[in-house]
Amino acid sequence: xxxxxxxxxxxxxxxxxxxxxxxxxxxxxxxxxxxxxxxxxxxxxxxxxxxxxxxxxxxxxxxxxxxxxxxxxxxxxxxxxxxxxxxxxxxxxxxxxxxxxxxxxxxxxxxxxxxxxxxxxxxxxxxxxxxxxxxxxxxxxxxxxxxxxxxxxxxxxxxxxx
Numbered sequence: 001x002x003x004x005x006x007x008x009x010x011x012x013x014x015x016x017x018x019x020x021x022x023x024x025x026x027x028x029x030x031x032x033x034x035x036x037x038x039x040x041x042x043x044x045x046x047x048x049x050x051x052x053x054x055x056x057x058x059x060x061x062x063x064x065x066x067x068x069x070x071x072x073x074x075x076x077x078x079x080x081x082x083x084x085x086x087x088x089x090x091x092x093x094x095x096x097x098x099x100x101x102x103x104x105x106x107x108x109x110x111x112x113x114x115x116x117x118x119x120x121x122x123x124x125x126x127x128x129x130x131x132x133x134x135x136x137x138x139x140x141x142x143x144x145x146x147x148x149x150x151x152x153x154x155x156x157x158x159x160x161x162x
Contacts, residue, residue: 012053021049027113028091028106035102042106043092052088056080059145075156078115079149085111086138108139115148121155130155 012020025044032039059080063072086108097103112135116123123131134151137143 011057012050017050017053018046020053021046023117024049024085024090024110024114027117028110031106031109031113037093037097037100037103037106041094041097041103045090045092048088048090049085052084052090055088056084059084063146073149073153074119075151075153076146076149078118078152079147080145081118082111082115082138082148082152083143083145085114105135105139108135112138115152119152119156121159125159126155 028042028044029039032042060072060077063076063080067076089107091107091110093100093103093106113123116126134148137151138148
C-alpha cells in the first residue's frame with residue numbers, strides 16, 4: 001500500500017483493486033489462523049470488495065474537496081476504508097456458522113485489519129481496550145468514516161510518541 005498520502009489518487013484502477021484485494025484476502029486468512037473458522041469456510045467476494053472501494057473513492061474525493069488546502073490525513077483514509085469495507089458483505093459464511101459470534105464479526109475485523117495495515121499499525125501494539133472499543137463502536141454504534149478516521153489519526157499520533 002502507498003506509504004505517502006500524496007500517492008493515493010482515490011480512483012482505483014482494476015490492477016490496484018486486485019492488489020488491494022489480495023492484501024485484504026491475506027489479512028482475512030491471517031485472522032482465520034487464530035479462530036475455529038477454517039479458510040475453506042469463507043468466501044471472499046472480489047466484487048463486493050471492489051464495490052466498497054468504489055464507494056470509498058467517492059467518500060475520499062468529497063473529503064478531499066472539503067479539506068482543501070490541507071488535504072486528507074492517512075487516518076481519515078483508513079477510516080473510510082474501515083467504514084465502507086465493514087458495510088459491504090465482502091465475506092460470506094456457510095449457514096452452519098450463522099450463529100458463531102466470531103464468524104458474525106469477521107467482516108468488521110477484516111475491515112479494521114485492512115485499515116490498521118494501511119496505516120502500518122501493528123495491532124498487537126495497540127492497547128487491547130482501545131482496539132475492542134473501536135471494534136465495538138464500528139459494529140454496534142453509529143460510527144462514520146470521519147469519526148473512525150479521527151480514532152486512527154490519534155493512534156498514529158500515539159505511535160509517533162512511543
